[in-house]
Amino acid sequence: MGAIPDFPPEKLELAASGDSAATEELVRALSAPVYYFCLAILKNGEQAEDAAQEALLKVLSSLVSFKGKSAFGSWVYSVASNHCLDLARKNSRRRETSLEELSLSGFEPCDGSDSEAAAARHSLEAALAELSEEHRTVINLRELAGMSYGEIAAATSCSEGTVKSRLFRAREELRRVLAARGEKPDAEPVAKEL
Template identity: 40%
Template sequence: MQDAQTERKLIERAGRGDQSAFEELLSAQEGRMYAVALRMCGNREDAQDCMQEAMIRIFRAIGTFKGQSSFATWVYRITMNSCLDELRRRKARTSTSLDAMIENGFAPTDENDTPERHSLQSEQRRMLEKAIAGLPEDMRAAIVLRDIQGCSYDEIAQVLETNVGTIKSRISRGRERLRAVLSQQPELFGRHMV
């Protein structure tokens, strides 16, 4: 992670068109961008496309970034918008609902085929990812940013361009839905689920 001063200098250089500065600057952000894109899109291919699209948008707009929010928040916002655009395009392309995709074996995960894949922990993880992918977009975005990425309410409100009250409501309803879905898998989540 770059310190604030290094980040500021890289932003200035990237804003003047320095491509190597841009790549260095965004290298520190690509992990969180990919994580958000993966959880929002549910598969590696679309996540890669969204991340690429977000990078191009950032590259085009980096010269206009004036520090009105933290750079990470700004990057999150553009990444999330790319993902939401992709989800809208996906909806327009096909009438297949996410539920139907999940029914047909759609499983949002980044794991490669490893021997551990079928372990209990991997199965729990897979079920959780599936449950998150099944959330409505607005709830999913809030849950991804809060419970996976660990963003603050204020930061999430800036990223999703809405108020903190709405964010809290989406997170609360999203968590409730996740509990409801996972409680239907007592063999995997039976420890506490009622």
């Protein structure tokens, strides 16, 4: 199950013909997944929001060209992916705010146990930052954008098998980095921040 739900062809035809209710429904369903996808690729909140808006408008204006040969979600991600890659190329000197710099102010530590959780979170963020660009991106696409293996494959133009093995290598690399930082894997501290 991917992050983008499947829409019946009639609904997509309605949206393509300019029906406002169908268009709004699409915008509602696609906004978050497309934004998280852009964030996973661009790793910058502001740029991701602008890119997601432009990608969504592109998706809506080219709905007539969607023939249903692939899953709707995969098609949306490939449109967004092309847009993000164009942006990244145009803006190669962009300031790359790491995902960890995004506002997590709602989860500020307030007592001893929470600072333990914050320390665990910072350690994980530091480990993620040590990963290669390729490994970080594939983890972001899976965990932040919530994409299925198939959707990642469509968006990155590679096979599902390649996605699986890349994801596996990325996760093992993360585990190695955490171990090198002297961390004992433990899910609990981060969860306490909730």
